[in-house]
Amino acid sequence: KKKKSSSSFDLNLDYLSNSSESDITPEVYERTATLVNEELKKFFRPEFLNRVDEIIVFSHLTKNDVRKISDIMIAQLADRLKEKEITLEITPRVKQIIVEEGFDPIYGARPLRRAVMRLLEDNLAKEFLTKTLHPHTHLVIDADSYDNILVNVDYSLV
Known part of the structure; x- marks a missing residue:
């Protein structure tokens, strides 16, 4: 019978979650990198850390970052539809709903x-x-007043 093993990487990095977008200066980044390295040294053995080439500290995504990423994702979707000669328009309200639901500073762009x-995509698939x-x-x-997504089809260009 194989023994199950589990690893916990629960580093005490709560202070990273408390900095806002405007707080990220080169000095703050350096201090954060130093604190992360100190926490890693407390958690991992030196033999392991010596095998790591580089430790990179990433800043959390901001809502503005998520908005830009969502614009790219929407453009990719529109390009896929354009191949079928179908044009796509997303209202600002729907874009805002996507950003609100897709914004999570901890998990990055995964929820987006x-x-x-x-x-x-699911609503478009239903239309197809x-x-x-x-x-x-x-x-x-578009979205109604309850934030339900509506797909309006305009055949006038056919």
Whole structure:
């Protein structure tokens, strides 16, 4: 019978979560890197740390970062639809909902990808399954007052 092993990397890095976007200066970054290295030295044996080439400290994503990433993801989705000669328009309200649901300073952009899939791609897939979407169709994704996602299909360009 194999023995199960588990590792816990629960480093006490709570102070990293408390800095805001405006706090990130070169001095703050250096101090953070020093604190991270000190915590790593407390947690890992020197033999292990000597095998690590470099330790990189990343800053948390800000809402503005997530907004920019969501714009890139939406553009990629629009490009995939453009290959089928279907145009896509996302209202500012929907973009805001995506950013709100996709923003998590701890987990980075992972929740954002799930938000784009759930709010945009899943709703578009339902439209593709229930309606015939011809080339030159224009899709507008909007939200109602309860933040429910609505896909409006405009066939006038057909």
